[in-house]
Amino acid sequence: MLLFEQALNKLQSGVMILDSELNVIFVNHWLVESFTQVSVVQGSVLTELLPELSSQRIYTCIRQALDRGLPAVLSPALNRTPLPLYSKGKTDAEPFAQMIRIQPIKHDNKSYCMLEVQDVSTMMHRERLLNQQAKKLNQMALTDELTGVANRRCFNSLLEHAIAEATRQSSALSLLFFDIDCFKLYNDHLGHQAGDYCLSKITRVLSEHIKLTQGIDRAASLARYGGEEFCIILPNIAPDDAVAFAESFRHVIETIGLPHPASPVSSVVTASFGISGFKAGKSDTFTSIVLKADNALYRAKASGRNQVVLANKE
Template sequence: MTLTPEPASPFTARAVNLANCGLVVLDAGQEIVLWNGWMVPRSGYSVARVRDRSLFEVFPELRGSRVESAVLAALTEEVATTVPPSTGRSPFPLREAGSFDGARIEQSVSVTPFSEAGERYCLVEIRDVSGVVDRERRLLDHAESLRARSYVDGLTGIANRRHFDVALDRELRRAQRNGGALSLLLMDIDSFKAYNDHFGHQEGDACLTTVAQALAGMLKRPADVAARYGGEEFAAILPDTAAGPARVLANAIREHVAALGLPHAPAALRPHVTLSIGVASFDPGRLDEPAALIEAADKALYAAKRGGRDRVVMDGEADVPA
């Protein structure tokens, strides 16, 4: 089963063939002089079929690859090289033993030069790292899933406060850099405490989720962000949106939520759930930091509540009855 420049002892040949990796020895002409048992079922080539043939004749797709470069470096410069999976996941067309129509196994390849009786050779070791790569991929997928969930509100399914903070800072920086527009909407469900007291917290959670999804459905552009700001408060970050269009959208959101017809508690003194909304827009030199923009939108929201609820108030109108 094993070819060597000189006959190997049965003990050595058996050990080489029991190795749990591919072992291939090439001479100075890149011809195969050793092909161990691990290679046979995974390549589909017996020892007889590869004897005295160039590795790159047996596997022509290796020409121009990192493996060919590593072999040349070993045979001409006596430089050892490792080709990790990140460089070329499956350079050799090898599959699970006995499976010639499945996916290639993922490999780590090492090429080591050595000399014997004055002749140069190189040892090519091929290790199946499919399990390691799959495990790393699952870990990366899990980490990405955790990262994504860390930016989502667990109850409503929209962005959470952490996501909001990151997005607002990012969009403000972009507006400052490009001289663009940016508007922020802060929204509050009117008399939500009365709703919770009357219907209970389970129904209160359902109300929050319904309003959150209604808000998210009104934001059509990929860059828009609908977020749960806290409790019964929501926010919308509107990049490239000046005050005028922001007011129009805020009123559309308010009307959409009112049109849902969610019954309110008697103590709310209104038949259906409604929103009060405060709007503030990026203003260089005044509202150009997250805290300042949030404060302005919050002041406008407070004015909307004080002015009778179920209304939109813009920054600058906060001291004027709506």
């Protein structure tokens, strides 16, 4: 028995044995040292030292182990700090996160229960960091590196979701494609660094404008489709109504006033817009709404650029 107690006292986790009256029959050194605010020793009554336990789940679990022989596990996800335990005697900090297992024990026809306590604060901290890193990597996978808006992969997912919602609610949905006019000439004349700045500036200003524009659903999304071509998903907005929004977006881009000395369209950077819509119950699909918006954009560019064209209704 002495060897057994010595072994338990060497553990870097807590062990406590209670009888049916919640008397402490055994407590190892690690747990004694972690109870920095109270002195828990053999012979103590746990609920006299910690009366607040009587209203907590850990007390219920202890009683069920003693009275009904039911084991229990208190995970840190739902019960972060069941006991007032502190790392290295730091009472000014919060109690460390705990994993507690409660096991019923029968001996000489008497009921006991054993509490196994682990400090899982380091594990939880590591898990938080891993989750943050995973979230960051996932965000990077869905974000265009240059402009910070959604990339094409994210756009596909957003449009699929918007179509599903429009179908479920029988609501309107519009898709805008826009292209920076004569962007190759802009790059050739001013350089790729200026081109990158141009795209970043336009998406930043346009993103803010979309957020502040009345009548636009908060689920509206701006994405980079590729190169100088972008998309805007407008849930709950019919194509005819989307024309006015597209005109405001076109005007915003033009009024940014980025000089475009090589453009045959304007002295500043401009954009052309194509609009299509999705209507549940019709023949519209993900592919068709994209193709119609892209074709409308092509017509806007072929007709002189810096304008908005609505796809033909079918």
